[in-house]
Amino acid sequence: MYILCSDLESVFLPELWVEIANETGIKDLQLTTRDVSDVNLLMQKRITSLRENGVDFETLIQIAKKSEPLEGAVDFLRWAREMMPMIILSDTFWEFVSPIISKMEYPTIICNSLQVDKEGFVSGYNLREDGKRKTIEVLQQAGLKVITVGDSYNDVKMLEKADKGVFFNASSEIVQQFPEFSSVNSYEELKLLIKDTINSK
Amino acid sequence: MYILCSDLESVFLPELWVEIANETGIKDLQLTTRDVSDVNLLMQKRITSLRENGVDFETLIQIAKKSEPLEGAVDFLRWAREMMPMIILSDTFWEFVSPIISKMEYPTIICNSLQVDKEGFVSGYNLREDGKRKTIEVLQQAGLKVITVGDSYNDVKMLEKADKGVFFNASSEIVQQFPEFSSVNSYEELKLLIKDTINSK
Numbered sequence: 469m470y471i472l473c474s475d476l477e478s479v480f481l482p483e484l485w486v487e488i489a490n491e492t493g494i495k496d497l498q499l500t501t502r503d504v505s506d507v508n509l510l511m512q513k514r515i516t517s518l519r520e521n522g523v524d525f526e527t528l529i530q531i532a533k534k535s536e537p538l539e540g541a542v543d544f545l546r547w548a549r550e551m552m553p554m555i556i557l558s559d560t561f562w563e564f565v566s567p568i569i570s571k572m573e574y575p576t577i578i579c580n581s582l583q584v585d586k587e588g589f590v591s592g593y594n595l596r597e598d599g600k601r602k603t604i605e606v607l608q609q610a611g612l613k614v615i616t617v618g619d620s621y622n623d624v625k626m627l628e629k630a631d632k633g634v635f636f637n638a639s640s641e642i643v644q645q646f647p648e649f650s651s652v653n654s655y656e657e658l659k660l661l662i663k664d665t666i667n668s669k
Numbered sequence: 670m671y672i673l674c675s676d677l678e679s680v681f682l683p684e685l686w687v688e689i690a691n692e693t694g695i696k697d698l699q700l701t702t703r704d705v706s707d708v709n710l711l712m713q714k715r716i717t718s719l720r721e722n723g724v725d726f727e728t729l730i731q732i733a734k735k736s737e738p739l740e741g742a743v744d745f746l747r748w749a750r751e752m753m754p755m756i757i758l759s760d761t762f763w764e765f766v767s768p769i770i771s772k773m774e775y776p777t778i779i780c781n782s783l784q785v786d787k788e789g790f791v792s793g794y795n796l797r798e799d800g801k802r803k804t805i806e807v808l809q810q811a812g813l814k815v816i817t818v819g820d821s822y823n824d825v826k827m828l829e830k831a832d833k834g835v836f837f838n839a840s841s842e843i844v845q846q847f848p849e850f851s852s853v854n855s856y857e858e859l860k861l862l863i864k865d866t867i868n869s870k
Binding site: 549578 | 670672746747750751752753754755756763767770771774775776777778779780781782795797798800803804807808810811812813
């Protein structure tokens with residue numbers, strides 16, 4: 469049986485940290501895993517920037533709540549979940565996505581979580597180290613074949629591990645760097661690729 | 670981070686084989702994993718009964734399509750998926766649940782699949798041996814804490830493996846036999862238990 473594992477941001481939602489950067493005007497927060505592959509380094513930068521600029525956890529949640537799924541995402545999520553089980557594997561934080569999960573019709577999202585200090589500022593995070601790749605590996609151990617979808621450097625390890633790895637709306641730079649993966653730029657193309665993969669078993 | 674893993678039939682849907690038994694009038698099909706703990710034995714009996722009575726795959730699908738989620742199931746599924754990621758682990762078959770997954774608002778269901786012969790009869794199945802327990806184990810390896818919900822003998826191994834095991838609407842016999850697990854009889858009770866479990870971490 470196949471299972472679909474996909475990244476979240478830039479695939480079904482806008483990049484939440486870019487939204488936060490735009491709303492707060494803090495330029496350093498524009499950086500995402502598309503730009504910096506080391507998530508720990510990226511998170512340390514973010515925590516420092518937020519604290520320096522006096523942006524607390526509650527402000528972040530209010531910004532996250534304004535996010536809307538990308539155009540066509542909800543339809544795709546319905547289609548995919550009628551085809552096979554699906555899990556979204558993301559480096560985002562549960563605190564950001566749980567308030568908007570109803571807008572996506574409650575997909576299963578496995579991600580990280582934030583720590584907040586007494587003054588209400590983000591002070592740390594619980595990261596499942598290499599969580600995306602590990603989750604793919606263990607689903608395979610449980611007897612499933614995995615199709616994975618991602619767009620950036622932090623998805624490469626899970627794409628490598630999967631039975632079928634697909635880039636979705638990825639930069640031409642990363643697509644060229646990893647020619648072993650398929651690359652699509654719309655939900656329609658992604659649907660076709662998924663159907664082909666399942667039927668060629 | 671917590672993840673919720675639950676059984677499907679008798680928790681969110683009626684027992685599909687009981688529905689099939691009622692619709693076809695084949696008494697042998699009344700047996701479920703509540704009665705027979707050996708899934709392979711149970712499936713062999715089912716396949717033989719269906720063939721002997723001339724009930725083909727398409728007839729089964731038409732019966733399955735009539736199934737409706739249990740009262741309150743859809744609301745509970747929304748609530749749970751806003752609390753944490755959730756995966757349904759079931760010994761049912763994807764061919765039966767995919768046509769009605771939209772009625773449950775597309776939860777992630779990992780289950781088995783059927784084989785159909787040229788004459789259109791069920792001839793076999795692909796079973797992930799001990800799939801429920803293995804999946805719990807591998808999710809824990811991926812760094813997640815697991816709450817599991819089930820109602821019958823085929824759930825016991827996954828309840829044992831979980832960080833928190835819960836019987837839902839289980840028979841008093843099985844509840845007494847496994848006093849180490851919590852036991853609830855309504856979605857409201859289940860919600861309270863889940864909240865307590867998460868908050869006591």
